[in-house]
Every structure is written in C-alpha cells, then in structure tokens.
Amino acid sequence: MSEDGLTTIGQEFKGERGDLIPILQRAQDLYGYLRPDAIRMISRWLKISENEIFGVATFFAQFRFHPPGQHHIKICLGTACHVKGGEQILTIATHRLGVGAGETTADGKYDLDRVACLGCCALAPVVAFDDKIYSQMSVLKIQRILDGQKID
Amino acid sequence: MDKKSIERRRQQAVAKWEELQKSPIPFIYIGAGSCGLAAGAADTQSAVEEYLRRKGLNARIVQVGCIGPCYLEPLMDVQMPGQPRISYSNVTAKDVAYILNGFFENGEITKSRLAGHFGDGDLDGIPRFFDLPMLKPQVRIVLRNCGLIDPEDVDHYLARDGYKGFEKSLSMTWREVLDTVKRSGIRGRGGAGFPTWRKWATCRETESDQRYLICNADEGDPGAFMNRSLIEGDPHAVLEGMLIAAYTIGASQGYVYIRAEYPLAIKRLKKAIAQMREMGLLGQNILGSDFSFDIKIKQGAGAFVCGEETALIASIEGKRGMPRTRPPFPAIAGLKGQPTIINNVETLGTLPNILRNGAEWYAGYGTDTSKGTKTFSLVGKVRRTGLIEVPLGITLREVIYDIGGGTQKPFKAVQSGGPSGGCLSEEFLDLPIDYEHLAEVGAIMGSGGLIVVDSDTCIVDMAKYFMGFTQKESCGKCVPCRVGTRHMVEILEKVCDGKADLSDLDKLEKLGHTVKNGSLCGLGATAPNPALSSLKYFRSEFISHVKDKRCPAVTCKNLVVYRVIAGKCTGCQRCVKVCPTGAITGPRSEPHNLDQSKCIKCRSCYEICRFDAIAGDAIIIES
Numbered sequence: 009m010s011e012d013g014l015t016t017i018g019q020e021f022k023g024e025r026g027d028l029i030p031i032l033q034r035a036q037d038l039y040g041y042l043r044p045d046a047i048r049m050i051s052r053w054l055k056i057s058e059n060e061i062f063g064v065a066t067f068f069a070q071f072r073f074h075p076p077g078q079h080h081i082k083i084c085l086g087t088a089c090h091v092k093g094g095e096q097i098l099t100i101a102t103h104r105l106g107v108g109a110g111e112t113t114a115d116g117k118y119d120l121d122r123v124a125c126l127g128c129c130a131l132a133p134v135v136a137f138d139d140k141i142y143s144q145m146s147v148l149k150i151q152r153i154l155d156g157q158k159i160d
Numbered sequence: 161m162d163k164k165s166i167e168r169r170r171q172q173a174v175a176k177w178e179e180l181q182k183s184p185i186p187f188i189y190i191g192a193g194s195c196g197l198a199a200g201a202a203d204t205q206s207a208v209e210e211y212l213r214r215k216g217l218n219a220r221i222v223q224v225g226c227i228g229p230c231y232l233e234p235l236m237d238v239q240m241p242g243q244p245r246i247s248y249s250n251v252t253a254k255d256v257a258y259i260l261n262g263f264f265e266n267g268e269i270t271k272s273r274l275a276g277h278f279g280d281g282d283l284d285g286i287p288r289f290f291d292l293p294m295l296k297p298q299v300r301i302v303l304r305n306c307g308l309i310d311p312e313d314v315d316h317y318l319a320r321d322g323y324k325g326f327e328k329s330l331s332m333t334w335r336e337v338l339d340t341v342k343r344s345g346i347r348g349r350g351g352a353g354f355p356t357w358r359k360w361a362t363c364r365e366t367e368s369d370q371r372y373l374i375c376n377a378d379e380g381d382p383g384a385f386m387n388r389s390l391i392e393g394d395p396h397a398v399l400e401g402m403l404i405a406a407y408t409i410g411a412s413q414g415y416v417y418i419r420a421e422y423p424l425a426i427k428r429l430k431k432a433i434a435q436m437r438e439m440g441l442l443g444q445n446i447l448g449s450d451f452s453f454d455i456k457i458k459q460g461a462g463a464f465v466c467g468e469e470t471a472l473i474a475s476i477e478g479k480r481g482m483p484r485t486r487p488p489f490p491a492i493a494g495l496k497g498q499p500t501i502i503n504n505v506e507t508l509g510t511l512p513n514i515l516r517n518g519a520e521w522y523a524g525y526g527t528d529t530s531k532g533t534k535t536f537s538l539v540g541k542v543r544r545t546g547l548i549e550v551p552l553g554i555t556l557r558e559v560i561y562d563i564g565g566g567t568q569k570p571f572k573a574v575q576s577g578g579p580s581g582g583c584l585s586e587e588f589l590d591l592p593i594d595y596e597h598l599a600e601v602g603a604i605m606g607s608g609g610l611i612v613v614d615s616d617t618c619i620v621d622m623a624k625y626f627m628g629f630t631q632k633e634s635c636g637k638c639v640p641c642r643v644g645t646r647h648m649v650e651i652l653e654k655v656c657d658g659k660a661d662l663s664d665l666d667k668l669e670k671l672g673h674t675v676k677n678g679s680l681c682g683l684g685a686t687a688p689n690p691a692l693s694s695l696k697y698f699r700s701e702f703i704s705h706v707k708d709k710r711c712p713a714v715t716c717k718n719l720v721v722y723r724v725i726a727g728k729c730t731g732c733q734r735c736v737k738v739c740p741t742g743a744i745t746g747p748r749s750e751p752h753n754l755d756q757s758k759c760i761k762c763r764s765c766y767e768i769c770r771f772d773a774i775a776g777d778a779i780i781i782e783s
C-alpha cells in the first residue's frame with residue numbers, strides 16, 4: 009500500500025523543489041511518520057539526496073521519524089500556559105506515563121509532546137488529547153483525564 | 161464574474177443578510193472558534209440540536225468565529241423572530257435546555273447566563289454586548305465581522321461590504337492605492353512596524369515580470385492568537401487584503417504561509433479561496449480587469465524562525481528554514497530571487513477597511529506615528545482574557561484594568577512582544593501602547609501578545625522560559641545566537657536553582673548585549689530582550705534568588721518545599737490519593753506525612769487540599 013499512497017500524493021505535485029515540504033507533510037499524514045522507504049522514494053522522484061531530505065525534515069518540529077503511538081497527548085507550554093502552570097501538568101503526565109516529552113510509552117499507546125501554543129491561550133492551560141482540546145486544565149484535571157483514558 | 165455581476169451578487173447577499181436579521185425562524189449562533197471549541201462549544205451545539213429535535217422546533221444553527229471575550233466561551237446567541245440577537249456566556253451542554261426553555265416555552269428572555277444583546281438601544285435593561293466593560297473601550301476595525309458572521313458563508317461577508325475595498329482599488333491606479341496606504345499611516349502588524357507603503361513601493365519599483373505576495377500567518381509568538389482568530393472568524397477580510405496588496409505591488413502569485421497547528425483556520429482559508437475562485441475573484445482578469453492573481457496555501461512545519469521573512473522564503477522553497485543576511489531585502493530579491501512582499505495577516509486584513517473608508521478615516525485613530533488600531537491577545541492572569549482591538553496610544557492600564565478587569569492577586573508585570581519583547585513593571589502602566597514608547601523601554605509591540613502576570617509568577621522563571629524557547633528555536637546558523645542563547649539559559653537556570661552568584665547577573669547582562677548586537681537575524685537580535693528587561697525592572701527578584709536563595713513568587717521548583725501543617729490536616733486522605741509519587745502517607749483522621757525525597761512538586765496535593773478537601777489549606781508551599 010505504501011507505494012500506491014505515495015504515488016497518488018505524487019500526482020498532486022509538479023515535482024519541484026518547493027514541493028518537498030508539502031510532500032513530506034502528506035507522507036507523514038499517510039504513515040504517521042516519515043518512513044525511510046518513503047524518503048527514499050521522494051528522493052528519487054524529486055532528485056534530492058536522502059541526506060538532504062533528512063537535513064530539511066529534521067529542521068522542522070513537525071516531522072517524526074518513529075511510528076506514532078495510538079494516542080497523542082500534547083501539553084501546551086506556550087507562554088500563557090506556562091504562567092498558568094503548564095509545566096506542572098507536564099510533570100504529572102511525564103510521571104504517570106513514565107515517558108518524557110517527545111517519547112512514546114513502551115506499550116505504544118501514548119505519545120507525549122510539549123507544544124508551543126495551540127492558539128487557545130485565553131483559556132490556558134491547554135492540553136490536546138488527539139484532536140480534542142481541553143482548556144483551563146489543572147493538575148487535578150489531567151490526572152482525571154489520564155485515569156479516564158487508561159480505562160478504555 | 162465582472163463588476164456588474166459581483167454587484168448583483170452583493171445585492172442578493174444583502175437581501176439574504178437582512179432576511180436573516182428579520183427571519184421568521186429563530187437563529188442560534190454558536191461561538192465555534194478554536195477557543196470556543198476548546199471550551200466545549202461542540203458539546204453545546206449538540207445539546208442545542210438535541211433540544212430542537214426533542215421539541216420538534218424549527219431553528220437554524222450558525223457557527224461563528226471568536227468575538228473576543230474568550231473567557232466567556234462557549235458563547236451561544238439566541239435570535240428570536242423580531243428580536244435582537246442575545247448572547248449567553250459560558251454555556252455548557254447542560255445549560256442549553258434551561259436557556260432555550262425561556263424562549264421557546266415561556267416566550268421570554270432567559271436571564272441567567274445572559275451576557276448582552278446586539279440590538280440598538282435599550283432592551284429590558286439588558287446591556288448591549290458591545291457596551292460590556294471588556295468591549296466598550298475597543299474599536300473594532302479589522303475584527304468588525306469576527307463572531308458576527310458565518311465565516312464559511314461568503315454572502316455574509318459580501319453583505320457587510322465585502323470586497324468593496326478591492327473593487328475600489330481596481331478603479332484606482334496602483335500609485336493611487338499606494339498613496340492611500342501611505343496616508344493611512346499603517347505600519348506592519350507582524351512585529352517590526354515597518355511602514356507598509358514603503359516596502360510595497362520598493363517592490364513595485366523593482367523591475368521584474370514575476371512578483372510574489374506572501375501572507376505571514378506563521379504566528380510564532382507562543383501565547384498569542386490574533387491571527388488565528390482573524391482567519392477563523394473572517395477569512396475573506398485577509399484574502400481581500402491580499403488582492404489589494406497584490407494589485408498594488410503587481411504580484412501575480414500569492415501564498416498564505418500558515419502554521420500547521422491551526423487546522424480550523426486552514427480549513428476556513430481553503431473554503432474561502434474556493435469561494436473566491438468560484439466568484440472570479442482569483443484567476444485571470446479578475447472582475448474583467450487586466451489584474452490576474454492566484455493564492456496557494458503553504459503549511460508551516462513547526463519552526464519559530466520561519467516567521468522571519470528570509471527563513472520563511474527558504475522554507476517555501478523546500479529548504480531548511482534558515483534566515484540569510486539582508487540586504488538584499490525580499491522586496492527586491494525574495495522568493496525564487498524575485499521581488500516579494502511579506503505582510504502579516506492583520507496588516508492585510510486591515511487594508512479593505514482603509515480602501516473602503518479612506519486613509520484619513522483610518523489615520524484618525526492612533527497617535528502621530530502609530531496610526532490606527534491593533535489587536536492584542538490579552539492573556540495570563542487578567543480576569544477577562546481574550547482577543548481585543550484598540551486604538552494605538554491607549555495605555556497599558558486601560559487595557560489591563562478597564563478591558564481586562566485587572567488581576568486577582570496583585571499585578572506584577574506585563575510582557576509585550578513575546579520571546580522578542582520585554583517585561584514591564586507597574587511603573588509603566590501609564591505608558592501609551594505604540595511602537596515608539598514600547599521600544600524606548602526595552603519592550604516591543606510585536607505581533608500583539610500581551611501576557612499579564614501577578615505576584616504568583618516568578619519573573620526569573622519567565623525570563624528562563626523565553627530564553628529556553630528562543631534557544632530551542634535558534635536555527636544554529638550564527639554563533640552569537642546558537643551559543644549565546646544557550647549560555648544565557650544556563651545562567652538563568654543557575655539563578656532559578658539558587659546556585660548563581662552576583663557576578664552571574666553581570667555576565668547575563670553582558671552576554672545579552674553581545675547576542676543582541678552580533679546575531680544574524682531578528683530572532684537572535686531580540687532573544688535577550690525578555691531577560692534584559694526583567695533584569696532591569698525586577699532586579700530585586702533576581703537578587704532574592706541569588707543572595708537569599710529564595711523565590712519570592714514561590715515558583716522555582718528547586719527553591720520551594722511543600723509542607724503539611726499538622727495542626728490543620730484532618731487526615732482526609734484526598735492528597736494521598738492524588739499524589740502521583742506516593743510521597744504523602746498517613747492513616748485516615750491523622751495528620752499526613754510528606755516525604756520530601758519523593759515529592760516532585762507537581763502541586764496536586766496543594767490544589768486538592770485547597771479546593772476539595774476538608775481542611776482547605778493544610779498544605780503550603782514555601783520558599
């Protein structure tokens with residue numbers, strides 16, 4: 009399926025250098041991360057070395073190089089969230105999940121990330137659980153959310 | 161579509177809009193910006209749908225963008241036939257039935273959760289929404305449609321004079337438009353405040369047959385969301401601004417460079433661009449003129465530095481987002497080496513208003529050197545948080561107290577301009593907000609982030625936070641920024657840990673000036689601002705950390721301890737259950753023990769004791 013998906017994506021672009029980042033974004037949407045074989049294909053197609061593609065991709069925070077967990081927890085540590093206690097929410101999530109920011113739990117269930125602003129600063133602190141955004145979080149609420157998620 | 165047919169379309173849109181105001185069926189508006197959704201607007205909307213279904217009622221639900229007072233989200237407006245639209249605040253799913261029952265069952269205006277109405281004049285003693293303390297001092301120009309119209313319905317935009325500013329510019333020469341923008345006095349809203357007309361003129365006067373326009377929607381300042389709200393609430397305003405700018409500078413291709421963290425804004429932009437294309441507002445010979453233009457969306461990939469013009473261009477070209485030295489400025493040699501104008505979302509969104517209402521009208525707001533209005537995201541410890549738009553020259557005090565309602569604990573500082581800006585103390589509260597005054601005291605206006613903090617926030621910790629942010633986001637190209645910011649972070653960490661001495665503060669200051677003067681781009685050149693301004697205005701707080709090894713705000717982890725007050729603890733065990741590390745132990749009904757070696761200072765016990773336990777405040781945090 010991998011080649012097919014990528015080929016379809018390829019048809020949307022002209023194959024110019026400027027298409028590199030959008031193509032990487034689409035490839036990541038497709039597989040959840042930048043698989044080495046996908047990078048190889050993109051490299052052949054755009055005639056840019058794999059080395060250079062990695063150079064570009066590692067520059068940007070969005071790109072991942074490992075398979076993602078089933079759920080993605082993003083703790084906002086933008087300024088508004090920081091001054092309202094985002095750091096402590098991260099401390100708890102780190103402790104409870106047993107992984108640091110940027111890591112995936114051993115059972116592959118959760119990715120934990122710190123992000124710099126989800127744009128809901130007026131309702132800080134904010135945590136995103138997959139696509140759902142929880143606002144006005146607290147150290148107690150995050151514990152409850154983690155409890156709830158563990159059950160299902 | 162030509163000029164006549166857009167006029168016809170607009171008339172239809174006006175009729176549709178007026179019908180909406182006088183509609184025979186009730187309308188229910190849901191504030192469904194990102195902030196509203198985060199507060200639970202989707203659940204509120206489901207509850208409304210469910211209510212209407214259960215009662216077999218006919219009403220229309222319209223999703224609108226953010227109207228500004230995010231602290232009141234989720235907002236729900238009810239508009240009964242023949243009545244003005246009435247707004248309710250903090251409406252969660254369980255409040256819906258009660259509010260709607262008032263209207264649908266009892267035929268009266270529900271009084272609980274009422275925020276205000278959108279009609280003219282008096283209504284049963286209910287305040288006008290725009291007369292609420294948070295809104296009254298505001299002047300809404302660029303935000304005029306946000307929260308009022310359905311951002312996905314171009315007819316709403318058209319009915320409210322949408323695309324009239326662009327049509328006006330088409331009837332003028334590019335020089336005339338340039339002159340209008342010049343007389344309006346508008347300066348870039350993305351941070352630097354460069355006069356918009358001047359860079360446009362440079363670009364237009366540079367010989368080329370391909371010029372580019374880029375809308376900078378990267379909004380990198382963490383803690384600011386003005387651009388997101390504007391795009392979500394009124395995407396066509398920004399796109400109309402792009403048409404005006406492109407026409408003036410002679411660009412045929414435009415890009416919106418938007419951060420990927422804003423999925424709703426991206427969705428709205430895509431939809432709006434499709435509507436423009438369908439109406440002939442993009443493509444060849446727009447409205448029958450010889451002006452042709454198209455717009456593409458480029459999603460940022462998560463790098464703060466890509467908000468900087470040359471880095472942004474590199475990233476669109478498919479390279480690492482690293483800045484380069486300027487000159488040449490992008491207005492002369494930018495994207496693919498061609499003359500390129502980069503303007504901020506808000507700068508562009510303001511242009512239609514200037515063209516429609518005239519330069520003098522716009523220049524009537526603001527000060528001599530800083531004309532017009534500016535949006536700010538007012539967040540942190542103020543009571544009323546949200547998105548505001550005020551005339552420049554307004555004082556910080558008016559913004560923080562009159563609009564924001566002040567702070568609960570004593571005010572300590574306001575941070576303006578994000579990671580490039582400065583931290584100002586109480587003595588500056590009467591400072592007018594404009595480009596010059598803020599720069600004079602070591603802050604900047606920036607893109608409009610205003611973060612208010614109170615006595616519970618540690619200034620040193622905040623300086624460390626910003627420094628840590630820029631250090632991580634430094635692209636690494638130049639040494640002062642790459643190495644200098646790292647050393648500054650290390651010194652600030654030492655201060656926060658109580659391990660620094662006074663000479664470290666001098667080192668910090670010196671290093672700050674070196675990084676400022678030696679860095680290649682704006683990121684490094686402004687990165688020391690938060691630390692330097694804090695050091696200047698809050699030196700005593702630094703000294704406490706250094707000399708007394710104390711954090712006066714009781715924030716810095718390594719300088720605080722958590723304690724159980726034995727005389728107050730009733731042994732209710734709430735904290736025992738919530739402690740993630742098992743640091744608190746003790747049998748029921750006996751004062752609990754806190755094992756310092758296990759405590760990770762996560763604050764859970766403190767909060768549960770304050771809000772949820774029997775004793776109330778048996779756990780204290782001390783420094």
Ligand SMILES: Cc1cc2nc3c(=O)[nH]c(=O)nc-3n(C[C@H](O)[C@H](O)[C@H](O)COP(=O)(O)O)c2cc1C
Nearest residue numbers: 348349350376379380467468469503504507682683
């Ligand atoms: C590190 C850095 C980050 C920036 N981030 C942004 C941003 O997120 N949005 C923005 O509009 N301008 C940003 N700018 C400013 C832009 O480089 C540029 O000045 C601006 O987009 C020009 O538009 P304006 O003239 O309409 O303000 C940033 C500058 C620097 C140095």
Ligand code: FES
Nearest residue numbers: 086089126128129
């Ligand atoms: S700072 Fe957390 S959402 Fe903006």
